[in-house]
Amino acid sequence: MSKNKNTTTDHTPIPWRIDPFSDDQTTAITGPGEDDHVCGIHHDDGPTALTKANAAFILTACNVHDDAVAACQAWVEYFDELQSQNPGDPLAEARELYHGKRIAACRKVVKRAKGGS
Numbered sequence: 001m002s003k004n005k006n007t008t009t010d011h012t013p014i015p016w017r018i019d020p021f022s023d024d025q026t027t028a029i030t031g032p033g034e035d036d037h038v039c040g041i042h043h044d045d046g047p048t049a050l051t052k053a054n055a056a057f058i059l060t061a062c063n064v065h066d067d068a069v070a071a072c073q074a075w076v077e078y079f080d081e082l083q084s085q086n087p088g089d090p091l092a093e094a095r096e097l098y099h100g101k102r103i104a105a106c107r108k109v110v111k112r113a114k115g116g117s
Contacts, residue, residue: 012036015063018055022047027055069113072106079103 012031016038019028026040027047039058043051079099083092111117 012038014066016059018059027051029055029058065113069110072109075106076103076110 013033013036014031016029016031019030019037022028022040024046025044026042028040029038030036031038041051041055079095082095086092
């Protein structure tokens with residue numbers, strides 16, 4: 001297990017991958033260790049394009065999670081630092097006007113990653 005610095009949960013270390021030994025009934029997702037089984041996607045009729053896409057989505061989301069959250073956190077911290085330097089300054093108002101929605105989206109990502117809603 002590794003402690004995820006951007007969430008409140010422990011999880012199997014990344015990177016995760018599709019187990020090359022997945023069979024016709026299950027697509028297995030594993031971690032980097034020999035015994036790091038993460039989950040399996042069961043399919044009665046063999047893997048379909050949808051189950052393959054779901055597995056790929058899970059891998060991408062999980063493998064980039066920490067980096068994506070860290071990037072959002074860095075932007076939030078940078079923005080907040082700039083805004084705190086000269087509150088009420090016209091440049092601060094312009095930053096809020098032009099970048100406020102982007103920073104709000106980054107704040108939402110960080111909050112959700114840490115267990116908030």
